[in-house]
Amino acid sequence: MGPGFYVFRFSRKIRFLTILSMALMVALLLWFGKSDVLSVFSKQDPSVLAKGDKKKPNISLTFNISWGEEKVYDILEQLEKNQVKATFFLSGEWAERHPEIVEKIIKGKHEIGMLGYRYKSYLEQDIDQVQRDLLRAKEAFEKMGLKDVTLLRTPNGHFNEDIVKLAQKLGFSVIQWNINPNDWKNPGSQEIIDFTMKNTSNGDILLFHASDSAKQTAGALQTILPGLKNKGFQFVHISELMTQAHAKTKLVE
Template sequence: MDHFYSFRLRGKRTAWIIGLAFIIAFIAWTQKDAVFSVFNGEEPVALSKGNADEPNIAITFNISWGEERVKEILKQLENEDVQATFFISGEWAERHPDLLEAISEGEHEIGMLGYRYKSYLDQEIDQVRKDLLYAQEAFEKLGYENVNLLRTPHGHFNEEIIELAESLGFHVVHWNVNPNDWENPGTEVIVDYIMKETDNGDIVLLHASDSAKQTAGALETILPGLKNKGYEPVTISEIINQAKANTEIVD
């Protein structure tokens, strides 16, 4: 939607420039988007942040292999009554239906990581399509229909991939806070990074695969710490729904 502003300014040229700059800055601040996305404008987008005016944040986990970390992470979430969003590869879901059920029974949201955890940028678009449909079929066979949240493997995508995903009914979700917990930099490092970098509407990326050895321990401090700072952890769907409710344009 285009906005046009009519105004008259008098005085020296410097005053005119300063006044114009102030008006432009004010307009930019008051018209800011509630949703931050990768690739803007008319192109397909991936959600990377929610409404910056609300204290809701999304804690998300990727799982593509292993089974050792999931239960302890679920326990930490249960202790703090936090509902998270888990992005899971179809291949992992087939191998660990019991853990998938535990995630669902904990009232956590389930999203997809495709079927195989292989970068979509390394595959032809037809291969990407097959991977997405295969993953969708895998979740449906396990009783999880309408899984429409997608995080691409490694977070790799381009406009063509997002457009394909949207045509298949998926909403692509990225992130904007990433402590790289899978590298195991130290529990305190993970905690300090998240507590310092997280703000309203943020989407936090964590991992529940076996490589993330320090994540559960970090959650003991992170979850109550974020709540003490006034943030409210919610699912990605809630982030999306709130963002839509706050982006209505009134003519």
């Protein structure tokens, strides 16, 4: 009976600590979603933009594209119809394969950022591999005449302090987000609409996808774009949001 009793007490303690740790993680995530100031970096460390100035009604609509060539056209049509300018983050590999779509994005006066070259998590690669991927992406965009692409969103949004330092050393500004309706999961157009309309506030960076996996995004934008405008929000490029931003962002681990 004695040993069994102590095993039970030890297991119960482990369960309690596990639950407590999970609760703290959830609290941090909720705080991050509502706050524009949360960072594990010190003032001397590199920062990552995930939200702009909460005192101004400017927001940035961003799209990731790493594969496919169909859904992006419907999204561009909705942006043009509603006179909204967005920032598109493209993988270098995808951009090389679809220069005509890249040109159409540029003609729509949207901003271009990059997702690296191959869409593979940087946390699954050593730092030298990450550097090679970034340089290859930079070269790919330069060959297309895009020599000033300095906005970087890491694949899957995965990064650590070393990756951010490397990116900044190479001249990139790392961009995250704080509003994510997970449109690529296709939860239903109404769910995408409801989440975005309920949670968007001043200075937010909205993450959407224009790859072919995002089958409901264009339909949801028909309601979201005029709806957010009616709420008084103004859509601006990430570069413009950056000039107004006073916040540091958290490091995603």
